[in-house]
Amino acid sequence: MRSDVKHFQCEIKDRIATVRLDRPDRKNPLTFDSYAELRDWFRDLVYADDVDVVIFGSNGGNFSSGGDVHDIIGPLTRMNMKELLRFTRMTGDLVKAIVNCGKPVIAAVDGVCVGAGAIIAMASDLRLATAEAKTAFLFTRVGLAGCDMGACAILPRIIGQTRAAELLYTGRAMSAEEGERWGFYNRLVTGETLEDEALKLAQKIQAGPKFAHMMTKTMLAQEWAMSIEQAIEAEAQAQAICMQTGDFERAYNAFVAKERPVFEGD
Numbered sequence: 001m002r003s004d005v006k007h008f009q010c011e012i013k014d015r016i017a018t019v020r021l022d023r024p025d026r027k028n029p030l031t032f033d034s035y036a037e038l039r040d041w042f043r044d045l046v047y048a049d050d051v052d053v054v055i056f057g058s059n060g061g062n063f064s065s066g067g068d069v070h071d072i073i074g075p076l077t078r079m080n081m082k083e084l085l086r087f088t089r090m091t092g093d094l095v096k097a098i099v100n101c102g103k104p105v106i107a108a109v110d111g112v113c114v115g116a117g118a119i120i121a122m123a124s125d126l127r128l129a130t131a132e133a134k135t136a137f138l139f140t141r142v143g144l145a146g147c148d149m150g151a152c153a154i155l156p157r158i159i160g161q162t163r164a165a166e167l168l169y170t171g172r173a174m175s176a177e178e179g180e181r182w183g184f185y186n187r188l189v190t191g192e193t194l195e196d197e198a199l200k201l202a203q204k205i206q207a208g209p210k211f212a213h214m215m216t217k218t219m220l221a222q223e224w225a226m227s228i229e230q231a232i233e234a235e236a237q238a239q240a241i242c243m244q245t246g247d248f249e250r251a252y253n254a255f256v257a258k259e260r261p262v263f264e265g266d
Helices: 032-045 069-076 081-099 116-123 138-142 151-159 161-170 176-182 194-206 210-225 228-242 246-256
Strands: 009-013 016-020 053-056 105-109 112-114 126-130 134-136 187-189
Touching: 016 032, 016 194, 032 069, 032 081, 053 194, 081 116, 105 116, 105 194, 112 116, 116 134, 116 151, 126 176, 126 194, 134 176, 138 161, 151 161, 176 187, 210 228, 210 246
Parallel strands: 016 053, 053 105, 105 126, 112 134, 126 187
Antiparallel strands: 009 016
């Protein structure tokens, strides 16, 4: 998997990739270039054999301030409809790429996490945050609808319809305590331990059955649009496939031997 990216930071170590936006002096805004490169990177992740888990980290005490006012918001006011739709589809494609990348994604959120930054956290599988995290879907603050990049579909599934509606209508910041209580954040940690806790969680997931994790992520996304009957059948098929993997047999043999299984991802 590529780590020589140009518009964000990327480090790959021990099969765990850590990515961050890289403009801490401006609280890590997104630009046209970083949107596109992140989209392509997560798309390529589907085919990467050297990465099992991704941490989307903070930088300089903040996660992301969303779309850059000067590099994105200003130019958007001068675009025609065709150009605007090309942009909004591209930003949505980033969310689809994160959801469909086949690898668990952990957001480690500190400080400002707003706009498209909040969307990236929302699109991640797991979220850790510090008490200083302030998360806002502030699209209405700039005269736009709250239905951006899948927010009206995904956020209610995480925190509930009425809570999501409040955040999307008002654009107010959700405090870290609210985020944990409402289920947006898995747990709160200190700023000093945020990176370590995210890494520990990534390592725990990485030590598990990688192919089975991919199937879990796939089912979590696909079953949104299924009936209960369809979901049960899809899970039956997914589990039957996983039962043919080497990791399933390794787990059984380890159980018989009273040992901890060592998964190899096949």
